[in-house]
Amino acid sequence: MPFTEEDQAAREYLLHEMHSIGLETRVDEASSVCGVRPGNTDKSHAVVMGSHYDTVINGGAYDGILGVVCGLEVLRVLHENQVQLSKPVELIAFNDEEGVRFNRGFTGSKAIIGHVTDEDIWKTRDRQGISLGQAMQQAGFDPTLIGKVQREPEQISAYVELHIEQGPVLEAEQLDIGVVTTIAGTWRTFVEIIGRPDHAGTTPMHMRKDPLVAAAQLIAKLPGFAHLVDPQGVATVGIVNVEPNVANVVPAKVTFSLDIRSQFGGAARQVTARVIEEARSICGDQLECNIRMAMEEEPVHTDHHIQQVIEDAAKENGYAFKRMFSGAGHDAQIMALLCPVGMIFVPSRSGRSHSHLEYTTPEAIAKGAQVLLDAILTLAK
Structure with missing residues (x-):
């Protein structure tokens, strides 16, 4: 390194x-x-x-x-x-x-x-x-x-x-x-979803603010997003950090990387924007969603x-x-x-x-x- x-x-x-x-x-x-x-x-x-x-x-x-x-x-x-x-x-x-x-x-x-x-x-x-x-x-x-x-x-x-x-x-x-x-071109973004840490055994499912569930829903949709503009476009999540990363605690925060690539000018940017839009939609007003751009290469x-x-x-x-x-x-x-x-x-x-x-x-x-x-x-x- x-x-x-x-x-x-x-x-x-x-x-x-x-x-x-x-x-x-x-x-x-x-x-x-x-x-x-x-x-x-x-x-x-x-x-x-x-x-x-x-x-x-x-x-x-x-x-x-x-x-x-x-x-x-x-x-x-x-x-x-x-x-x-x-x-x-x-x-x-x-x-x-x-x-x-x-x-x-x-x-x-x-x-x-x-x-x-x-x-x-x-x-x-x-x-x-x-x-x-x-x-x-x-x-x-x-x-x-x-x-x-x-x-x-x-x-x-x-x-x-x-x-x-x-x-x-x-x-x-x-x-x-x-x-x-x-x-x-490569657009690399870090998505942070903040929820609320709670006891894994006593908090009913419908009362949870679980950022990992939201992240999983978004990540599962990536194969469809990858080809929105470019049939050979790709989308990858290579880093996922969960806090506090404890088996019996509903996560408080999830941060994951989003790497979008395309051979067409503007395509990676468009796909990234669409994924971010979807992330905010999934989070709604129950979860906080923050975005940090790390790389923007056409x-x-x-x-x-x-x-x-x-x-x-x-x-x-x-x-x-x-x-x-x-x-x-x-x-x-x-x-x-x-x-x-x-x-x-x-x-x-x-x-x-x-x-x-x-x-x-x-x-x-x-x-x-x-x-x-x-x-x-x-x-x-």
Whole structure:
């Protein structure tokens, strides 16, 4: 998790690997690890590879970090073969993409585009009440300097991210490469329903103000809400906290997360609004319903030119591919607000991700890395 001892160990490892292939390295104040191979003639307009090195609780070994490792391998090949390119090639390993600790996500990439605010830093807190800013300070970073992380559009000419698909499509269709065209938008909300704690044995059912019953009624309706606007839209409740969480007490308060995703602009927002409307209707005047928005990210389309570069690389290597959208969020969707972006997917076995069963074969990884290398050679020449 971000800003922990394990997190620091990961940064030290990445810096060691970057140094070993002659990269100019630094760790920015958002804890992203950056390694640059200078260009021959163009000292700015870097071609950037990137992904994240944080993960979810009980997650696998491929989500995010695979893109970082493949980026390292591309730079190793360039270094060992003394390949000369006009533009700089940079690898950025972002931190806190998942948002597991602070329930916001994309801290590293949002800092790059200048979208981390003082409110984000000091009012966003983990379950222990530690703010993002305090966690940064404890890890040796200065949150007052996070503004210095921001890049300008003229500094980056393209961003390319390799990632596991995190879904079953490529494997099911026996394809090697996914060329991502759209990254789904995500609206993440926390719903708090407050009732009245009472004795579980002596309070008649019709006299209870039970927030858990209301939450359950709403959650059961989510499958219907998910497809209101987008037939491929999804809705997920991944966190449920019940207070006081005691077997013989009618709950006093329930807080749960609501994650709505869609490939269509405005769709996740519309579904979220409809779910909130339903929540207030279920609660009526017997229960208090409070809403807190945690993430509002609209869908992003990848750059058509970079899509074609990735597709051409797959064709030249004889790899089977398809154009597809991503239901998961990625740092690429944040970087798209700064520069043209592209994404390469490699297959996930059985579509598993955010699980210890996450797996991608070495052969599939090698094909993805080859496509990434060829794309970088084209974009940075």
